[in-house]
Amino acid sequence: MAEETNPKPVAEKAPATPKPAVEAKKPVEKKPEVIFIGNKPPMSYVMAVITAMSSGNISEIMLKARGKAITTAVDVAEITTNRFLKDLKVTAIGIGTEEMPPREGDNRARMVSTMEIKLSKK
Numbered sequence: 001m002a003e004e005t006n007p008k009p010v011a012e013k014a015p016a017t018p019k020p021a022v023e024a025k026k027p028v029e030k031k032p033e034v035i036f037i038g039n040k041p042p043m044s045y046v047m048a049v050i051t052a053m054s055s056g057n058i059s060e061i062m063l064k065a066r067g068k069a070i071t072t073a074v075d076v077a078e079i080t081t082n083r084f085l086k087d088l089k090v091t092a093i094g095i096g097t098e099e100m101p102p103r104e105g106d107n108r109a110r111m112v113s114t115m116e117i118k119l120s121k122k
Contacts, residue, residue: 032120034064035048036065037069037070038065039069045063049061049076049088050084061118062118063118065114066112066113067113070114077119089121090117090119092117093115093118095113097112098114099111099112100112
């Protein structure tokens with residue numbers, strides 16, 4: 001058995017950067033948990049909402065969907081608020097349009113509808 005005689009290189013330490021003595025604390029903005037709605041069945045997303053709400057200190061959830069998934073997002077919001085978590089309420093709904101890049105073979109971009117549904121505890 002041969003032993004290694006070549007020493008391994010030692011990583012160089014970066015010089016420490018001085019930290020400011022007093023850091024100004026910024027007010028913490030809580031962004032809502034975001035669930036992107038896609039092609040799965042609505043109950044999969046309902047379970048994601050229930051899991052997120054029961055996991056801790058989350059008080060808001062944002063459901064985001066594009067195109068054909070918008071109907072699923074509306075179903076998820078309604079099923080969740082009417083059947084499972086009755087203390088949830090739809091507090092905001094936003095709609096919009098996004099420009100998507102052209103598909104293969106197409107020569108122009110296409111517009112896709114978007115929707116955001118914000119669910120909050122009462």
